[in-house]
Amino acid sequence: MKDIMNLTKKIAFGVSVGFLSNFAFGQTLQEGINSADSHKYAAARQVFTDMVAKSATAENYFYLGNSYLTQFEPNFEKAQEIFNKGLEADKKSNLNKIGLASVKLGRGDKSAIAQIQGIVKDSREKDADVLYRAAEALTLFGGAANADTAIEYLNKAIERSAKNGTPAHYYYTLGDAYRLKLTNSPQVAGSAMTAYEKALPSAKNKASVFTRIGTLWMQAQQWQPAKENIDKAIAADPTYAPAYKAKAAYDIRYQQNALATQDLINYAKYADEDPDTQLEISKLFFTNEDYGNSKIYLDKVFDKVEDPIKYKLRAYLSYADGDYAAAKSSMDMFLSKAEKTRVLPADQGLQGLIAAGLAKDETDATKKAALMTESQQKIAIAKAAKDETMKWDEELVKIKGGGAVNQASVDAGPTNPQIEGLKKMVAANPQDTDALFKLANAYQEAKNWNGAIHSWTKMSGLLPDWAPAYYSQGYAYQQAGNTELATIAYEKYIATVKPADMEASKETLSYAYFAVAYLVKDSNPAKAKDYASKSVQLNPTYQDAVNLNNQLNK
DSSP, X not given: OOOSSOOHHHHHHOSOOOOOOOGGGOHHHHHHHHHHHXXXXXXXXXXXXXXXXXXXXXXXXXXXXXXXXXXXXXXXXXXXXHHHHHHHHOTTOHHHHHHHHHHHHHTTOTXXXXXXXXXXXXXXXXXXHHXXXXXXXXXXXXXXXXXXXXXXXXXXXXXXXXXXXXXXXXXXXXXXXXXXXXXXXXXXXXXXXXXXXXXXXXXXXXXXXXXXXXXXXHHTTOHXXXXXXXXXXXXXXXXXXXHHHHHHHHHHHTTOXXXXXXXXXXXXXXXXXXXXXXXXXXXXXXXXXXXXHHHHHHHHHTTTOOOTHHHXXXXXXXXXXXXXXXXXXXXXXXXXXXXXXXXXXXXXXXXHHHHHHHHHTOOOHHHHHHHHHHHHXXXXXXXXXXXXXXXXXXXXXXXXXXXXXXXXXXXXXXXXXXXHHHHHHHHHOTTOHHXXXXXXXXXXXXXXXXXXXXXXXXXXXXXXXXXHHHHHHHHXXXXXXXXXXXXXXXXXXXXXXXXXXXXXTHHHHHHHHHHHXXXXXXXXXXXXXXXXXXXXXXXXXXXXXXXXXXXXXX
16 A cells, blocks of 8 residues: 555655754754754754743744644644744744745645745845745745755855855755656756765764665665665664664565564654654554554554544544444544645545445445445546555455455454464564464464455565465455455466466466456456466366366357
8 A cells, every 4th residue: 555644755855854053053952953853853842942941032933833844744833833932032033934934835825935035035145044944945845846946045055154064954955855846857866966965074964864865766766776875874873763764665665564564663763752753653554554553653642643634544544444434534534624735635535435335334225325426436536646545446346345354353253272372472473474374374274264364464464475375365255255355366366476486386376367267257258268278277187177168168
């Protein structure tokens, strides 16, 4: 499953845009800078709060307010409140004026762009920090259309600051601004790389630079240098949390779910307990299809965070668990609280799937028809946007076949002491594929088909390249009577068998081709003929396949 939380920009940048690095403000400010750059936002905010308490200057208010903008999900209301306090301290403060304009821009008000440009003009472009902050705002919230203006301001900021030594984060943000241009141009990518490399000599933490370079290579789909630079970041500072987040994105790209889970565990270990950070961790686990860990982290902070995205995440988790009523309630709450700019095509698609799930059990014919119409319309929006957050058609097949297999449906099936013991082992270590394999087989032997489906699905999530898990899913679905999902799983098995394993897998492949041919012989005779023929070619002694092949070719 792709990322449902619109995290692309944050993953691409790898780390949030930095803060002013100027030793004239003392070591305390530098500690705040380092904490924020390391995704320790609670620690950073504490530093900036202490700075305001000691000296309530406009600048110190700005640093505190800006920390609410550069966190994962900006808290515009809190940032605005603090920037206003900064202007009360100094009504001429350009930094806090830019802060307020950033809030407007982040909320989707494009008039803020002209406002930012006006502040820069009024400053006569003499103050490097004003130029930098204007560029930072455009980089964070202005999108590709304003990348060139951000680049222009950053180059001027670098020029103005050269005499006293350009701070590393000026170069960081310049690289980020180039990446906003959303182009595959080697020249643009090269300019971003040059900016990051210029940050290396003055960067207090080389891991920060290597992480950005690594994510730039990822953006260019150059995976080997991406991994090399992420590894350099971890070697430079094994406690630098954003490097593990970047590595998780790399491992998710390669469907190395078990490795990604360990990366996210490390990320959680080295980031701090700030509720917004914990919410981000929950989202990342969800992206990795690790719903158990996602729910754990979400439940920890649900009542501590204000961001309405928590309701969206809970809606997805409830949907994954087959609780369509709870999913609808959470999604409705998100839509009622979130700004319209934060509602994605995938959210419409999810609403469509939820409607289909509710329609499945609706007894009133009129209501059922209305839900199915809503389902078709909402899913069409996601498809029209070419959104691939979920496999929309496959999810509809699951709903038609009875909905998601959840733990409640598993527990309602047959069990025995062996199953109960293995369940405890898997609960203690969800990444223990050996215990999970034994549990899946134990469920099959007990003819608890939901348990087998649930376990084999977890196995394919942890080991997506291990073909046998898909075959076993197909068998379990077939035994449970869900022929459409059985067909999909058998097809996944056929597609996942590696060429090097083809000879050793001939017999099982023959079974899979036969199973698909048998299941689709009435709905798709041409495919059934093709697959029955392939089954016989792989195993000429497989009598069931021979008989079906003869029958289909009469």
